[in-house]
Amino acid sequence: MQYTDFAPHDLILLLQGLGVSIALFAATTAIGLAIGLAWAMLRYYRTPLLSPLAALLAELLKNSPVLVQLFLVFFGLPVLLETELTPVQAALITLSGNTAAFIYVIAVSAIESVGRDQLETARVFGLRRWQILRRIVAPQAAAFALGPLTGLLVNQLQVTSLISVIGVVDLTKAGAILNLRTLKPFVVWTVIGLLYYLMARLIAKACARVETRLRAHSEWKGL
Amino acid sequence: MIHIEAVAKRFGSNTVLDGIDLRIAPGEVVSILGASGSGKSTLIRCINGLEKLDGGTISVDGHRVDDPKQLRLARRCCGTVFQLFNLYPHMTALQNVTLAPIEVLGVPRKQAEDDARALLASVGLLERADAYPGQLSGGQRQRVGICRALAMKPRYLLLDEVTSALDPEMTAEVLSILARLAASGTTMLFVTHEIEFARQISRRIVFLERGRLLADLPTAQFFAEDGGLAQPRIAQFLSKMTK
Amino acid sequence: MTFDLAPLAPYIGDFAAGARLTALACALALAGGLALGIVAALMRTAALPAVRRAAEIYVDVFRNVPFIVQLFFLFYGLPEIGVRLSAFGTGVLALSLAGGAFTSDVIRSGILAIEPGVLEAAQVSGLSRLAIYRRIVLPIALRSSVRPLGSVFVNLVLTSSILSAITLNELTGSAKIVASDTFQPFEVYAVLLLVYAVMTWLVSLSSAALHRRLNRGQG
Numbered sequence: 001m002q003y004t005d006f007a008p009h010d011l012i013l014l015l016q017g018l019g020v021s022i023a024l025f026a027a028t029t030a031i032g033l034a035i036g037l038a039w040a041m042l043r044y045y046r047t048p049l050l051s052p053l054a055a056l057l058a059e060l061l062k063n064s065p066v067l068v069q070l071f072l073v074f075f076g077l078p079v080l081l082e083t084e085l086t087p088v089q090a091a092l093i094t095l096s097g098n099t100a101a102f103i104y105v106i107a108v109s110a111i112e113s114v115g116r117d118q119l120e121t122a123r124v125f126g127l128r129r130w131q132i133l134r135r136i137v138a139p140q141a142a143a144f145a146l147g148p149l150t151g152l153l154v155n156q157l158q159v160t161s162l163i164s165v166i167g168v169v170d171l172t173k174a175g176a177i178l179n180l181r182t183l184k185p186f187v188v189w190t191v192i193g194l195l196y197y198l199m200a201r202l203i204a205k206a207c208a209r210v211e212t213r214l215r216a217h218s219e220w221k222g223l
Numbered sequence: 224m225i226h227i228e229a230v231a232k233r234f235g236s237n238t239v240l241d242g243i244d245l246r247i248a249p250g251e252v253v254s255i256l257g258a259s260g261s262g263k264s265t266l267i268r269c270i271n272g273l274e275k276l277d278g279g280t281i282s283v284d285g286h287r288v289d290d291p292k293q294l295r296l297a298r299r300c301c302g303t304v305f306q307l308f309n310l311y312p313h314m315t316a317l318q319n320v321t322l323a324p325i326e327v328l329g330v331p332r333k334q335a336e337d338d339a340r341a342l343l344a345s346v347g348l349l350e351r352a353d354a355y356p357g358q359l360s361g362g363q364r365q366r367v368g369i370c371r372a373l374a375m376k377p378r379y380l381l382l383d384e385v386t387s388a389l390d391p392e393m394t395a396e397v398l399s400i401l402a403r404l405a406a407s408g409t410t411m412l413f414v415t416h417e418i419e420f421a422r423q424i425s426r427r428i429v430f431l432e433r434g435r436l437l438a439d440l441p442t443a444q445f446f447a448e449d450g451g452l453a454q455p456r457i458a459q460f461l462s463k464m465t466k
Numbered sequence: 467m468t469f470d471l472a473p474l475a476p477y478i479g480d481f482a483a484g485a486r487l488t489a490l491a492c493a494l495a496l497a498g499g500l501a502l503g504i505v506a507a508l509m510r511t512a513a514l515p516a517v518r519r520a521a522e523i524y525v526d527v528f529r530n531v532p533f534i535v536q537l538f539f540l541f542y543g544l545p546e547i548g549v550r551l552s553a554f555g556t557g558v559l560a561l562s563l564a565g566g567a568f569t570s571d572v573i574r575s576g577i578l579a580i581e582p583g584v585l586e587a588a589q590v591s592g593l594s595r596l597a598i599y600r601r602i603v604l605p606i607a608l609r610s611s612v613r614p615l616g617s618v619f620v621n622l623v624l625t626s627s628i629l630s631a632i633t634l635n636e637l638t639g640s641a642k643i644v645a646s647d648t649f650q651p652f653e654v655y656a657v658l659l660l661v662y663a664v665m666t667w668l669v670s671l672s673s674a675a676l677h678r679r680l681n682r683g684q685g
Binding site for chain 1: 529
Binding site for chain 3: 271272273295298299303307308323326327342371373375
């Protein structure tokens, strides 16, 4: 192999990798949010069989390495189901599920943080469970959940780097390619690290903005 | 001798101590009285170096408190008992008392523990020597606090509202110990709200009002019509406190 | 759709070897991370702004960059400056550095939660700065940190699976080999998932037990 120096084309590779990372992060966050919230609904409505099962599944996903989950889906599922899975598909499935598990836990704890007395008062007034959820629980739970949510998002961003191991050409894979070709690990990995760092900072800042806006609306909570 | 000269202390724009002059001689029992916010606790905290002076000097047996090199020596001469006890939560009563003698004075462990048990026995806590602060009542904790201060054999004992956080029954048990100490010749500087107690055991009363020394009189004179009570502010304070 | 665990049986030895390597790496990284974390936490609560800033930068960087990037940086970069570590050594180093950042957060919280009055009592009794840190600050902070440190350790165990990416045959690395040997990746990785879940569950139990033991009688 010929070892070459950096070329303008490398910038494109880097940006492509960055794009893939961001796209996957956004997609899995959205899907994970939807699934996780649906799980939390199971718990809120106390669905008999599904609710404890959902809790168990969430615990399993939270307490096992994401890399192993990726391997299970990418290498294991195709053999089990006798189908084909592309790396991107496997990444989508795995990371969405993983994110969903954490969202579930955060949502459950946020819902439970809303005082029981508020729920009882609402019931006495004749509001139905769904209305209580929409009007009373959700806004307060959202404000409560934002702190843990920020931490989760930053963490899940970093977790996306693992999809490079199953072959997705994300930012980390782009770095691996460049590293192998140019043999300049300090430059390559510092740049990659810096890009992830900046993205993490952006996410944290965005969440902080949302938090101040949410809290401003629920200021009257201190009655 | 504790020399307090022209001491001033500010918190932001708030002047808490405004030119205090005071002397405490060995063997004296002095009470500092005054309304909340008059600067009483701040004065004690300046003496043991927990607050930095904004003006004036304090020296304990010749060691200047505002000089970092001499502060440690000044602190060796003083023992402090706190309103909120401030016991080390992760250590037993015995360990609380022996920590400083072992670490600072280099007393051998066995010796330190024997001395500590003697101290705890004198306040009636020998059977609780291996209890943790979390397992003790407020009064018991404060008694351990007193032992902890005494373990260093200080020349001056500084007591900062040591019964304010206790209920009447515990207050009584702590006050009786302090009365015993005063009678035995220990030099004590009290900040207290217990007027009757101050009257009974102090040789001298100092009255602070808004950071200024309004009176520094022998006890009998302080409570006399033509002495301390002649000052309207003091009379007002005493009548409110003894209602 | 079949689920057949039988072909895995002969490979239990390999799994065990991998598990031992994981346990060793994590134990070493915990020690290293704890040491680093204590130092960083002390620096972050120090009086000098420059000292605080240095520690804050360390924590900031290692918390916001993916672990695999940190690992590759060390694995490919260290030989360039003449430092030749084995894959195991590099892995433990990377885990320690990352672990230290998270540990320092926990210990810093523990330090800040100490009642100021307790520190004042220690100061006026004449204890030196070193003695106060050694006998008061660290014992109290560490006692209250046991539970959250347990979480950090759980994280460490899960993160250690990434060490398989630098050819270390710890648990995940061994599993990869077994999976390709047996052509039964689903069974292998499913079992692996459960093994990790059990390991982390044991860590959580231990840290809860340790917490109870250290804090008995303290109300």
